[in-house]
Amino acid sequence: MNHPEIMLMIIQLVALIIISPLITGIIRKIKALMQHKVGASIFQPYRDLRKLIRKESVVSENASFLFRLVPYICMTAMLLLAAMTPFIYTEVIAPYADVIAMVYIFTMFRFAMVLGGLEGGSAFGGMGSSREVMMSVLIEPALLISIMTLSAMTGAGFDITEISRSINSAGAAAISPALLLAGAAFVITMVAENTRVPFDNPDTHLELTMVHEGMLLEYSGKGLAMMELASMLRLTIFMVLLGTMFFPWGTAMTMSFPDLVLSMAVMAVKLLAIAFGIALLESTVAKMRVFRMPNMLTASFALSLMAMISLYVL
């Protein structure tokens, strides 16, 4: 590892963090356009974050030290994940870029958030946590298995870079039932994990529909800013992972300038396509009833399991 390479990896980490509110803004904009609205500027999330971070926090008198710590833990988890996500270049800065650790850092995020939801002592937070837990019991195994499928398929061990590289260099030969099934499972997981429609509506605070927002209800000011940024980062990380782990073609494997430019362009197209997909889904599909969700999530789990079984059977 030489200096320019380290610089590049740091730049890609910073870029990933910086563009994450933009991605959310773009999704909102596309959604608004699809619904024949003008919609807010795509830079609105930055303004929201700036506003929130300047405000004072209002904390429930029942909340303990943990309530104040949770936003920091969530933020940390997402920063750690961002550091291990290959964005435009397959090498990453994090020395712990292990896919199993990745799944457990997601769990860390979720666990902290569930505890934070229980802190305020109101019914909303508890409801959010309870539903989140129900979803996570089904999502997390699907996430684990679909990522493990990639590891087993490529035989590249658990290093995120190695997995990405070996699919990338295999070219079209890497397209197999296992990859497609695992990819499908990952997409459902992405939608569910980021609490988008049809699993949850990120725009409402209605008691009957909310999962993720319920847990955030007690947060305000800086705490809310961190939680929001962490959620935006989570969505971006998932989208980027879909683009660089499951379908990594185009991602730069060498440091050459044309490769990097191409990689940037390809990544932009991929992210826009996924953003469009999410916006389309949110505009056309109604939110599911809470107890319909398990069916969909079980489907994702079954897909991931089939992906892995297909590796050994076919």
Place this chain on the structure above:
Amino acid sequence: MELFNVTLQNETLVAVFFAAILIPALAGIALGTVFRSAKIANVIAGLCIVSCAAGVFAYPLCRSGLSLSYALPVSSAVGDYALAIDQLSAVMISFSSVIFMLIVVHVVKSTSDSGCRYSGLLNALFLAVFSCMAADSVLVLLMSWEMITLVTFLLSKKGNNDRARWMFFVIAHIGGLVLICAYGYMAHIAGTSELSQWKGIGASISPVASMVLIMMIVMGFGTKLGLIPFHAWMPNLYATAPIHTAALLSTVCSNVAILVIFKSIFSYIGVQDSMSVVAFVIIGISAATALWGALESLVQKEPKKIMAYSSMENMALVVLCMALGMIFLNESPVFAKLILIAGLLHTLNHSVFKSLMLMTIDTVEDCTGEKNIGRTGGLAKALPALAAVSLVGVLSMAAIPPTNGFVSEWLMIQSIMGADLQSKGMSLLIPLVLAAVGICGMMMAASYARLYGFIFLGRPRSEGMKEPRAMKKGTIIPLAVLALLCLGMGFFATFIMDILATGVISVTGVAPSPSYRSVMSGEMLPLVLGAFIVVTVAVVLLVIRPGKEREVRTWGCGESLGKDMQYSSIGFSQPLVRVFHPFYGDTTVVRDTKEGGKKTVHTEFTEPFVRYLYKPLGRAISSIAERIGKTQTGNIQTYFTYILVTLLAVLLVVRML
């Protein structure tokens, strides 16, 4: 060896070691039977702590190359009463002694379980645990295993909990009986009672016989570990026994069982090619146990029952690792090493976080008098130190990095995934096992979030929680030590793995090279990840400093919130109960109350195993007994007839032969 500037002979050192363990413990037992005063109780517990402290030296002494063995000067018809400590036993003894010591310290400090009788029995339990792990003679092994059962049975008396105790006693004895048969047969084929001579005795019997033996051993010890269907005693006993007994059962006694199963399968009997059938069966049982424990723990109302099911789940995962180790051993030995290390590491980690959590629950009960998580809440405000310490324990149980629980699950998953299996049938096992481990892990995390959230977070749900008694001085010390161990073993897991690797190699006889590290992904990952987490939290705290803050009452939609106007622990797990409904055996009962027109709704959970297996079995046995009872008339003429008939029958049979 130099010690305190006095050059000690090696034999003397070994003698001092054994004397320091045996004499205080025996003295403690003697004092416990004689005295009844509260002051002596602390002395007796002190003796137990001295014994435990001596036990901690097992590994350092073994490491320095001493052969730790001792035999009583008397011997029995079956063989000597001998103790010998090999490397792996030494690790387990040292480690279990630390846990045992911390639990005894907590016994002394807390008010709940004290008295000469209890402390005396603690000494007996330590002696039994030590001699079971150090046993070099099959007689000592079986006797001390039996003693563990007996002593824990006596230790678990509290109030009127005879039903739970006897259930434990009977189930544990069924296991004990199976073990006596298995080890008796093994002693017969080995031709000696000395366990250190037993290496590879399984080679002289047929694979089928070996498989039956392995099954019997797993089943026998499984009764204590709570493998299904032998787990029915656990929730009830944990809930009603003194909590320190539960802590000892769940940690130290489980360690013993795991160690002996491990040695029996991999050293004494040995794994051959054709034994994958039994491994499959064990994998099935343990995966089912883990899933069952995870599912049931979600709906329990008592924290202790949650812990019981969690013990079941964790121990099942360890057994699962061993069964996978049996399969991997022939196909890819280096992964067998890795998964066995993962299993043993998980055993050690489990005993740290489980004793921490059980003692936390005891302290909570001590301070507030609440036993139901439906009525607790908001303790983090009143007891912040306890909340902080037990947060580490909960994170560790839920396998959140950088704690030790994460390291062992991470190791487990990578060794399951990494193994390169030749036959397709076996490799199909991998996705299924992975799915089971993944689902269990997540469900347990949900269950622990519920446990912690409803005890420490939110608002108090009953009067006792609002102003809890202050903790007794010093109760936090053993808990804090355990919490530090949780973190330390998470950061420095690699060193423990190295120590365990030596033990695994010497027991299984796998070639030391290639080393397990060569196939492991991220040798130093626990440390690196831990360091990164700490640094990142610090950096985020520095960059985004906590700003101005205003404390207000939680918004209650315009109302002031009553104590029950928050999410309940039952409601919290209700969505999951609905998703996994068929497994729970939950029934909703609507009853009329005495006040006219009002009804109450209860959801009741009965363990399906109790309802569909234990109860029918019990009924069948009672009805058979009743029928046999009819023949016992008490009339002497009838008995003469029986004798005559029996005699005739025997004579006829003998004649025909």
